[in-house]
Amino acid sequence: MTPYRYSSKMKITGFYILSIASVILVLTVLLISTGLFVLYSVKSKHFTEIAIEKQIEHARHIALELGNYLKNTHQVVQTSKNVLQPIIGDLPQTERILQQIINSTPPNIVYGVGAWFEPSQFTSGIQYIGPYAKRDRKSLKPEITYEWMTPEYDYLNQPWYRQIKQARGQLITTEPYFDTFTVFITLGHALLNPQQEVIGAVSIDMELSLLSEVIKRINLQPTEVIYVTTDQNKLFLHPHAPELLHFAQEQDPKIKTILDINPSILANFHRLNGLEDTIDNVALVELSGWKVHIRSDRTHLLKEISQLRNSILSTVVILWLVTAIVLIILRRAALRTQKAAAETARLEQQIIEREQKQLLLQEMNTELEVRVRARTGELSRANAEIECLLRKLEKDNLRMAAELNITRQLQQMILPRAAELLQFSKLDIAGFMEPASEVGGDYYDVLDCNGHTVIGIGDVTGHGLASGVLMLMVQTAIRALTLEQDCQLEHCLGTLNRAIYENVQRMDTDKNLTLTLLDYNEGKLIVSGQHEEVLIIRQHGEVERIDTLDLGFMIGIEPDISQFIARHEITLQPGDGIVLYTDGVTEAKNSQAEMYGVERLCEVLQHHRHLTAKELQQAVITDVKAHLGTNEVADDITLLVLKRR
Secondary structure, eight states: OHHHHHHHHHHHHHHHHHHHHHHHHHHHHHHHHHHHHHHHHHHHHHHHHHHHHHHHHHHHHHHHHHHHHHHHHHHHHHHHHHHHGGGTTOHHHHHHHHHHHHHHSOTTTEEEEEEEEOTTSSSTTOOOOOOEEEEOTTTOOEEEEOGGGSTTOOGGGSHHHHHHHHHSSSOEEOOOEEETTEEEEEEEEEEEOTTOOEEEEEEEEEEGGGHHHHHHHHOOOTTEEEEEEOTTOOEEEOTTHHHHHHHHHHHOTTOOSGGGOOHHHHHHHHHHTTOSSEEEEEEEOTTTOOEEEEEEEHHHHTHHHHHHHHHHHHHHHHHHHHHHHHHHHHHHHHHHHHHHHHHHHHHHHHHHHHHHHHHHHHHHHHHHHHHHHHHHHHHHHHHHHHHHHHHHHHHHHHHHHHHHHHHHHHHHHTSOOHHHHHTOTTEEEEEEEEOOSSOOOEEEEEEEETTEEEEEEEEESSOSHHHHHHHHHHHHHHHHHHHTTOOOHHHHHHHHHHHHHHHHHHHTOOOOEEEEEEEEETTEEEEESOSSOEEEEOTTSOEEEEOOGGGOOOBTSSSOOGGGOOEEEEEOOTTOEEEEEOHHHHTOBOTTOOBOOHHHHHHHHHHTTTSOHHHHHHHHHHHHHHHHTTOOOOSOEEEEEEEEO
16 A cells, blocks of 8 residues: 555645646746836837837928928029129010029929019110020920910919019018919019119029929838928828829819818828828928928838837747647646556446446347347238238229319319300400319309309319319309309309208318309499409509408308308499409419419509400419429419400
8 A cells, every 4th residue: 555655645746846837937938928028018119219200300301302492492583683683674684694594503493584574664665574584394495485474474463473572672482383284383582673662573483393303312211101281281292193183183073283182182092092000290391381291101110110029929929839838748747647547447447337238238139139029020910911001002092093083074174165255255255274283173164144144263172072073063053053044143152052061061071162253244243252352454554453252151161151142343344354363373382482462463464454365364374384483383273364345
């Protein structure tokens, strides 16, 4: 017993040592992970500050470059004013100076230089024009134009000229404006006579769209968008100006130039072009108040933070994976002996259980052999009885099949023939009946009763021989009643019910039927008896539905139904029609178990109302078959169509 107790103590001591070591290892890894995440928090804040500072410095650099261009242009304006002031009135000299100025300015910024004069300032009655020097867009050679004095352009009333004039000797810079398919600003200075009166102005036009080249040269980051607005946030410079203007005009057709684009449309454009999560900064341009905006993708701008985060996460994951592997190895080593002992005990228990199961299995086999012998004898006797019953059933099936075939033939033989229906000259009549797989119980007939046309339609419950026989009884009885030349529908229905009721009782069956009789004479139609609805097709397109529920009672249930029988009178105009049917039409189901329905039947009748009775009947049957699809006919389909000629 001592080795066993010593071994048990060793197992318990090893388990506790493993638990303590596991806790220490987990706490150590948790502490290291926490330290790494704290390091990430500190470093990410530092990297963010550096990235934003670089972005701000970049914006300031671009603003400084744009400011230098403005300063240079200011100097050109001031120099032009100083050079042109002494030669006021000398037109050839003025033109020469303007050409020299335009040649000395950068072609990618300055569009044109002009000298403008107030009328009649030098010689009475002489109006001095304002010569304007600009570069040809293709050759870049300077040229002097005088087109500005045309009636379409009176510079004296232009906002930039009035602004220069009001400044009286101070240099002015206009707001950006759109002209000749691009955006300009005008820098100007007034020309004064010795009496310090404004007699003209010198101006330089800058084509702002050309500043995009300056920004492209400075901006080397493809994930940044740099654009410039005025101090009033009016956009005039954007690296994707054509695409932006097209997008803005789709949003608002009133927008004509880039100057019309509002901040919300600009934000939507940036969002749709992948600049939704950005870091934005603004720098001001000296001498103008312009704002240089930089929008940078946050992920790209802070890519060092992402790299640091990924590195720390990878380190933490690897650290925890190594820890988990070490814990698993230690756990398996400590439990190996314990698992071996447990496995030995389990095997011994399995051996004992297997021996017990073998004994039990032997007992069950012995009992099963006894039961099998007994069951074999019972099955032999049952098999002999089944063979006898099968032979009898085969004979009965052959006999019943012959009976059903004869009944089906009789049922088809007593239906009205096409030649018989043609004898009713005042009505166009077409009938159709298709039984289900068994003998059906549908009935319809058209009879002549002392000049009246009597129409009957009914449906016996169920299928089979009994239903077919009952239908034959009804047909024979109605024929007999009409031969007595008694066209009173109520009397016919009452007499028929008594005869059928007694036969049903004698047959000891629960069969019954619905039956409606119609009496037509000279445009008057009388309906009596309970069956499906009677449909009246008016020649103008309306389909009337006559409910027969309150016009009678089911035949063969009660000995006397005279109190339930009523009549309904209808007037038929030439071209009007009557449609009678059994539930095999309206309850026909397609593969989705959807019934054909009375509403669809009425739609087909209304659509084909102009056809003959036969054509109308064929249109309905074709539509019913199309609704059935691949489904078999589950009930007898009977349809009778009559139209007044």
